[in-house]
Amino acid sequence: MRKDKLTIMNRKNENKYGHAKHRASSIKNRVSSKGLTLLEMVIALAMMSIIFASIVPQFTAIRNSWASRQGAAESLQNGRILIDHLNHNLAKAVKITTVSDSSETNGYIQFENNDGNDLRYEIAAGYVQFGEAGDLSDLAGPVSKLQFTCCDACDLDTAITDVNSIRFVKVETTLTNSASMGQDKTLITSAYLRANGNNQSGFTKGAAFEYDVQKGQAPALSQIDSTHYLCAYAGNLDDGLAVVLTVDTDMWDISSETLFDYDATNGQTPSLLQIDSTRYLCVYSGEGDDGWAIVLTVDPGTWDITGETPFEFETNNATVPALARIDESHYLCVYADKFSDGQAVVLTVDTGTWNITKETPLEYDTGHAYTPALAKIDDTHYLCAYSDKFNDGQAVVLTVNASTWDITKETPFEYDTANGQTPSLLQIDATHYLCAYDGPDSDGWAVVLTVNAADWSVSRETAFEYDGSTGITPDLVQIDPNDYLCAYSGKTGEGYAVVLTVDSGDWTISKGTTFEYESATAAAPDLAQIDPNDYLCAFTGAGDDGWSVVLKPAGGQLLP
8 A cells, every 4th residue: 555655656746847847848948949139139240241341342352353454455455456557557667757756745756658648646535546647547545655766777775856867766655444443554666667778769879079189099987977977098109098078968068178198108998997086096008018007086176187106016917907896995906917817906095195006916817818897796706707718708706805805716607609709797686797798700799697606606698699790899888777788899890889688587688779879980989877868988989089979778869
């Protein structure tokens, strides 16, 4: 009985406590299912704000970056179109007619092309416009700058606006990025103009001037300024004479100043190089046909010439010497000695006293090296072309040690196995050199010589016969980066001039129309540039007299 009673009581207690436990669980469930508190919501919102604050700028940056890149791509595409257009059309310019100052950022340029059209580039309403003058249309843009800087063919650092002298045009343009945060694109291009170098247009010339009525053999020219030129030559009795030739650039007449006898004994086959604005180094075959050098001084007030003390740098003959400038006080001189061997020596000019001394010479060819020509490669290397004992054309690189002034030679190269006499050399670029010479059958030939700067070996490109009759003693002067004026003597001694054009892609040579500037005699011509349109030519005329004339390639009028 007692056991049953206890069992009943236990069951009652279990029911009691079970119901209590169930009620507690129900209360807990009801509490746990309540909504967020205000504090929890504030915290959650703050966290979401922080997250969005960090993410949204990223989306903005991505969007701006995309817009900027798209604007940059558009600007670049417009710029490419504009640059290609400028290069294509300016390269065909025959004459620049007007151009804005180099400081003008809203610039313009107007020019005549090969077809005689008067074309113009200018900036208007934020766009580059192009077309025939007076009928322009939008070409590219928007732009914030169109700036033209023009130079002549000889000085690419000084800006000019003289339309008759412009041969190089640099264009700078800034294309605007359409994106609000995009960067503008500035593009720069340049073009060499073939104006007045069009070799199909022929030549004109000024009135010839006889600067020495007795004798004027083998003249050498050096420019003093745009209207004055120093001319050294062998005069009467083979004396060494020098005179300043003055060119009237309005009428293209030539006159001479006071004559100076710098060597009363002998002064044949002189070569000239400028030292500074008033002084010039002259080397020549002097007394006993030995090698002599002298500094000539020109007074720019009176154009009188004086000479310093002559220096005998070679006592065993120095025939047809040639010069190249190393620096303001050192000059490389090459010549043929009494055995016609090739000699080279550095001449040192004391710029305080103007005395001349010599360094250790080098015999660079022990067989024969006649009528050498020099072209500077760099401060320590010089290309020398000459004719050997078989009259073949040879070329060699001479190396000058700038510490000791000793000279060494590299491996010679035979650029013409038939004939290569009286060569003339001009640098085209750092590794290519134009050589004109009296070639096979004494015809006029030209070839591009290539110098390998790794081992200083010389090779040649395809040779070109520019005169199939005769081309004796040619002389070269550069018109522009592709065109070169060549003056030479013809079959019966008459004077000819022709423009040789070098293709910088395959280094082939072509020519324009040959011009006979002297029908009688024009021996040993020497050229000097007056400006990109006009060139002074000195030569030995009939009766060995000294003559000069202004040559103007590519048409145009010499007189106003």
